[in-house]
Amino acid sequence: MATPSSPFAFLDDLVRRIGTRLQPPPWAVHEGQHRAVLFLNHVLQQEPEAQQRLVRQQGRVVQFEWRFITMRLVATPAGLLDLAPEGAVPELTLVVTETSPFGLARATLRGDKPAVRIVGDVQLAAEVNWLVDHVRWDVEDDLARVIGDVPAHTVANGARRVAAALRQFVGDRTGKPGAGGAGAE
Template sequence: MLHSLQALASAAVMERTILLANHVIAAEPVAMQRLQPHAGRCLLLTLQGWPTLLPAMPPLAIRITPAGLLEWCGEAVPEAPELRVSVDASNPALAFLQALGGEKPRIEVAGDAQLATDVNWLFDNLRWDLEDDLARLIGDAPARELAKFGSTVAAGLREAVRGIGSLASRLRGGNSGGPGSR
């Protein structure tokens, strides 16, 4: 039963992830124009180094629509996708915080050169304008304040993760720098 609940939640998360990606792509007409020539082609997104303590993440197969948007292929993984994209997921929390800060994840791309160029362009140039979406819902001034607050929180979280990582490496090195390390 737990497995079927996880599969159901996984499908719902994938569908919403594709909706969010399409929202970001649709906000940049040039992004859609770059994808339109690749209509019907598939790309396979895999997470490399995913922690074994977390539930396994299945590969994400995506088909490009004639409109230049993305369509999730469901559980069916194509045998020969035109493009394979591997994302470093060895530290999901850090990757999430870096994404919040607009940093691009480390990726490896293999397959069709032109499709790879266009997908890489998407990674390099598209960012979700959360403040703009909030402004449509609650107005410009409150959206600006929420965005500033969110940026402050994200910066604090990034700094905390860096500090924890630094402390962990010092502890692994045998020098905690604490009072008992003499």
Template sequence: MPIHAAFPPLTTLAASVGVTALNRLLGREAWAAQRLSRHSGKTVRLALGQTFVSLTIANNGQMQVADTSIVPDVTLTLPAGRLGQIFDVLRHKDPEQLVEAMHIQGDAGLANVVADLARNLRWDAESDLARVVGDIPAARLVSGGAPLPKG
């Protein structure tokens, strides 16, 4: 039985929102999409705690939500006890922390590309969220819900 068979996949809506955000980032960073396009047709599974999403790499380097029954070429796992680190990474803009917290297994070439992208892609989460929810809510979400300093 596969390790993730007992855990539910992300909802279709959550997976779609995540893939849309990732593809926007890849659209702004052509070098990243180009590196991924060399692995087109392969599938990456991201397991966050007890849920996961599978993504297939398209010819143009963009990601598509994949059927969860597809055996992934690479699996990135962030254990449930380390999920809180996601907010620290966003707040401090230090993706190396996230890469160090994840367990990566599978196709070595694709695993290296995914790890490099995780280290080097710079997502301005607050800016993207601000377009949807406004500046103040976005700042609070990225800071992990902490109140903003006055002034």
């Protein structure tokens, strides 16, 4: 969460107030969840080991919560994900405890996982943790399919440099060394 001296304290408070007052209509939430599932399945299809692990978990429901956002996913027989049916009881609930979107972004830029409260099946939690640790979206490969290999590589290198600079900046601001080898002398 942003500290009172943080330049983001005002924005944190604004986002919190807006988020509690303005809720999207149910159809928009449902559509957003479907889009998220399509993206997750796209990424999973690039990792055969992840799909094999999900096949072993088929039919099991995991609920993700962050602030006012809740999403229940079920593992399918194909080793992919789908939205759990209405009323499905989750075997595992993962609650992201960082409420500030800026705090979450800061942690992500530092390369940290967000703090999560885990309720439910420990083995299923271990499988989800493995997926989080090992499955990565190959943005450059997807971009190459659209614009070609060389431009995609150039864009990806530029994005990596920007991300490294942001990590360095966040590391400097928080007192922790940023990623990329910068640290205390």
